Amino acid sequence: MKYAVFTASTPDWTPEEAVAQLAAQGWNGIEWRITDQEQAQPPGFWTGNRATIPLTGLEDELPRVAGITREAGLALSGLGAYVPAADHANVERVLAAAATLGAGRVRVTMPQLGNGDYRELMDATRRDMAWIADRAAYHGVTALVELHHRTIVASASAAMRLLDGLAPEHVGVIHDIGNLTIEGFEDPLAAFEMLGPYLAHVHVKNVAWLVTGTRADGGPRWSAEWAPLREGQADIEAYFAALRRFGYGGWVTVEDFSTVVPLAERTRDNLAYLRELDQRVRIREA
Template sequence: MKFSVFTASTPEWTPQEAATELAAQGWDGVEWRVTDQADSPEPGFWAGNKATWPMTGLEDSLPEIARITAEAGLEYSGLGGYARCDNHDDVERVLAATAALGARQVRVNVLPLGNSTMGGGEPSGLSYPELFAATREHYEWVAARAAHHGVKALVELHHGTVTASASSARRLLEGLDPRHVGVIHDLGNLLIEGWESPLPALELLGPYLSHIHVKNARWVQATERDESGAAVWVNEWAPLAEGQGSVLAYFKALAQVGYDDWVTVEDFSTDVPLAGRTAGNLQYLRRVAVLAGLSVPAGADLSAGSIPKG
């Protein structure tokens, strides 16, 4: 098993700093965030993130991405793209960039739900059947273009989209070539929407299980109540060892289905400063992988001293 970090979760570091620090900590790879983002006076996960490569002018950035990654001795677990499947021009560009870098796979976003504001847009108001059918049509085109470039386009299980669950993603991709389309199974996102017991969900995905994202979340009761007087619960991100999802049980399920490939961490908790958070996460994940019967590099640090906690 190999471990990487998605740079959406390292907003305070420039790409050079991220690559240097992650390599020094012992990470195997990096998953670069690629998107145009809003400016922010302070670095944030979604705006002002210093470790993000802009979509505008991406092609001109490819030599620098390749240089920074290679000089740090890191591999690509893939690219963290934000191009939506209905934006064919941008999808074509990220597929071509993935091929040029040798990054193998890239996330291509599905359509959001009709009542969702994901991506900053206004809700479309369209029904789920309409959106699902449109996403399937676009993904048939995406699959063909991914095959042309010799790479794989990844559907992420994500709340607020037409593929919040493994079941919906399998239905979306059924019949498409799993060599060129696949699924990112994401423990943290599924705690918010789309939860299915990990083992049967992973078994259901079968050949479409292509990548793993790990983060954790928890539900907390809000101070206000709804109009009926009932409690209101909201979700928040949590350190890996402190959320409601069991990373150990998750890794045991991965072992049972024979998954022993990339696991990418995107820890959006802020309880621990960034450097300590990433270093501690790597130690924790390596130890959990061993407990689950998965492989880790020989000589990896499996000590318990730096698990990020709340």
């Protein structure tokens, strides 16, 4: 497998600093966050993130992004855009950007729960994804749907309801063990087998459920909090074993939103940890 970092999780670094740091640590690739954002100080994951490429003026940024990525010796695991599937004009732009950069794949976002009847949202988004599949084929890339809590595709089963029958060469799924620990968890191997050719990409992060208050009935109020890869509730080693058993050999992109450890130390240790797990799985299965 090949390892990359999604720049949503590297808010302190400029794009130039991000590629330099990740290349020096030995990562194989980078996944650029693409969105317009509010500015903030200090930089945060979602606002003021210095390693984000703006959607406004994206086309003008592409030569710079391509140049610094190539010069650092990193590959592109994909593009992490935040364009809703229903926003066809901007979906077209990020598909074209993925083709221009040679990234191969780009994420489009799904409707969140609470924005209407689930069945109607699913039907409308399936129509959007059919249109996107055609446009992705035109550009020679793949549009990705991420399994994400509080959206209409929190699970592999829901993603198959959305994508089944569309060309898996041009629409696929990002399986994310961290998101699934919050909502939508299904046995990983069974989920991979269910997705089959639609399993196009993997994101890795970890989460812990913590008691953060008291409910009105007096019981504990639980909240999911991002945790270091080594410490969260998701069993990343078992996850790697399931990926290997299924035969997945593609990108594993880390988006660690924990803040216990400083950024450079965090990314460095995450790579060491994933390589360690992969080696253990290989030895055990030899």
